Amino acid sequence: MSILDTRYKTICLDFILNKVNDVDLIFSISDLETSDFYIKVTKNNEEIDLKDFQTVLWILREDGTTDTKDLTQDEKELGLFYCNLENRYKNQVGVYKAQVLVKDPNTLEQKMTGKFEYTVTKDIPYIENSADSGSGQVNISYDEAEKAIVFDCDAIYNAETNTITMEVG
Structure with a gap:
């Protein structure tokens, strides 16, 4: 039984199959504490335990600048990460590209997932x-x-x- 809160969308990323599901993540630039989604990382469609790995969300803005956000695996479901984008991760209107980096702290091996995107839009108060x-x-x-x-x-x-x-x- 999944613990996913169905109010939030889920980005599914697979290391082996290099697949990314097509989910429209659209946030308003003035959203506060409401830019939530899940990231599910699998290997060949199988759940993997990443709790002992460093997992980082890399974000590329349209202007070419990057930012990172550390992710923590959910305690109840393997490979599941809850992500809440604070304002610094969506402070410009446009399309952002994102990728998850998983790094083994013992061997320093690392693997990047496929890329996904999210969009930050202007809203009426912002435009007016x-x-x-x-x-x-x-x-x-x-x-x-x-x-x-x-x-x-x-x-x-x-x-x-x-x-x-x-x-x-």
Whole structure:
């Protein structure tokens, strides 16, 4: 009996068969604590125990930058990893590519799974509150009279999270 929460989608990756199921993972850029999914890693369609292995999700953004997220195998189901994408893993609108790296800490052998993708979209509040400046720049200056750093760009203040998001280009 699987412990999968059916509210979340599952990406299935197989080392030998090099298969990736086709699951549409779409998140809004303003989603908070709701970007959850499972990753199921198998070997030749068989469950494998990866609890003693270092398992890392590698993420490639459209702009070419990468990030990593450590994954921990579920205690009840072999090869199953719960993943919640915090904001830093979905902070740009676009298509992200991802792959799981599994590394044996004893032998240093490592294996990459096949790639999968997820999409981060703009939503209505994000679109309504940001204008397209087209400049692709943030001008930073110091206002001596105000004793403050001044950013010349489009910015959105989120009172709920007490954060400022700057739009460039």
